[in-house]
Amino acid sequence: MRYNKYLKWFAVASTIGMLLILLGGALVSKTDSGLGCGRHWPGCNGQLIPDVITPEVLIEFSHRLVTGAVGILIVVLAVWSWKAIGHIRETKFLSFMAVFFLILQALIGAAQVLWGQGDFILALHFGISLISFSAVLLLTLLIFEVDQKFDADNLRVGTTLKWHTIGVSIYSYLVVYTGALVRHTESGLACGSWPLCRNDSFELPKNMYEWVQMGHRTAAALIIVWLGIIMIHAIRNYKEQRVIYWGWIIAFTLVVLQATTGMIVVFTLLNLYVALLHSLFVTLLFGLLTYMILLVSRGKQTK
Numbered sequence: 001m002r003y004n005k006y007l008k009w010f011a012v013a014s015t016i017g018m019l020l021i022l023l024g025g026a027l028v029s030k031t032d033s034g035l036g037c038g039r040h041w042p043g044c045n046g047q048l049i050p051d052v053i054t055p056e057v058l059i060e061f062s063h064r065l066v067t068g069a070v071g072i073l074i075v076v077l078a079v080w081s082w083k084a085i086g087h088i089r090e091t092k093f094l095s096f097m098a099v100f101f102l103i104l105q106a107l108i109g110a111a112q113v114l115w116g117q118g119d120f121i122l123a124l125h126f127g128i129s130l131i132s133f134s135a136v137l138l139l140t141l142l143i144f145e146v147d148q149k150f151d152a153d154n155l156r157v158g159t160t161l162k163w164h165t166i167g168v169s170i171y172s173y174l175v176v177y178t179g180a181l182v183r184h185t186e187s188g189l190a191c192g193s194w195p196l197c198r199n200d201s202f203e204l205p206k207n208m209y210e211w212v213q214m215g216h217r218t219a220a221a222l223i224i225v226w227l228g229i230i231m232i233h234a235i236r237n238y239k240e241q242r243v244i245y246w247g248w249i250i251a252f253t254l255v256v257l258q259a260t261t262g263m264i265v266v267f268t269l270l271n272l273y274v275a276l277l278h279s280l281f282v283t284l285l286f287g288l289l290t291y292m293i294l295l296v297s298r299g300k301q302t303k
Contacts, residue, residue: 019283021063024063036060044061079095090138091139091142098132098135101131108121122180130283137287165292175223182216247295258281
């Protein structure tokens with residue numbers, strides 16, 4: 001079945017919009033623009049549209065406008081998808097997840113502006129948006145019938161790959177959380193060296209900021225190893241199933257790019273553009289991992 005071309009374009013616009021929300025939120029955090037509109041929400045500095053525009057106001061207010069506009073797109077996409085492809089088993093679940101987590105991340109953002117939130121709560125903000133992005137991305141892939149083009153319904157997936165896919169996807173969310181915690185606790189430069197906090201001596205972190213930074217680096221190192229093992233397993237056993245074969249090669253490439261930009265962020269003293277690339281790579285990685293979960297859930301299980 002070929003779905004309405006307008007639904008396809010709507011899905012693409014929603015996916016790009018969610019990506020802009022994620023990168024916009026990262027930009028707000030990395031530039032300390034969260035209170036660019038003061039303690040006012042949904043207005044800005046006591047006005048519906050601010051008349052005094054500073055860089056912080058521009059970044060925060062633009063992020064709010066994009067979130068509101070994309071929010072409307074996603075609600076429409078969810079309802080439209082429910083009606084058009086509701087017969088596909090994942091559609092209704094993904095539609096609900098996309099809208100629910102988008103609203104949740106908006107409420108957390110509003111609560112931060114109005115009352116303030118602790119760093120450990122704020123660190124959830126990016127991850128919650130990430131879930132909404134992944135749901136929208138998967139809806140888009142279903143609308144474009146990508147699963148059928150890759151013959152996903154006829155995949156044969158071993159138990160080992162299935163459980164590693166689920167496990168590494170859940171673990172990746174922990175890595176994302178620790179990365180967000182680094183940003184919100186302002187621990188980005190707690191360690192001036194890389195990969196160790198102090199390359200000239202092997203010792204435990206000395207304060208909370210170093211613990212947060214090294215905790216994230218350790219978590220990131222483990223996911224690189226884990227994805228490398230899965231990639232090797234896929235190369236050896238799934239050459240004939242190209243969506244699995246190439247999916248894990250791309251996943252490993254993305255995690256290496258993520259780690260590389262994380263290293264460069266330290267060496268460039270938190271360069272904004274490199275930091276945004278770091279956020280982009282982890283967003284794409286998590287989206288791909290959720291797609292791999294969809295694939296293994298559909299594949300015929302083998303020993």
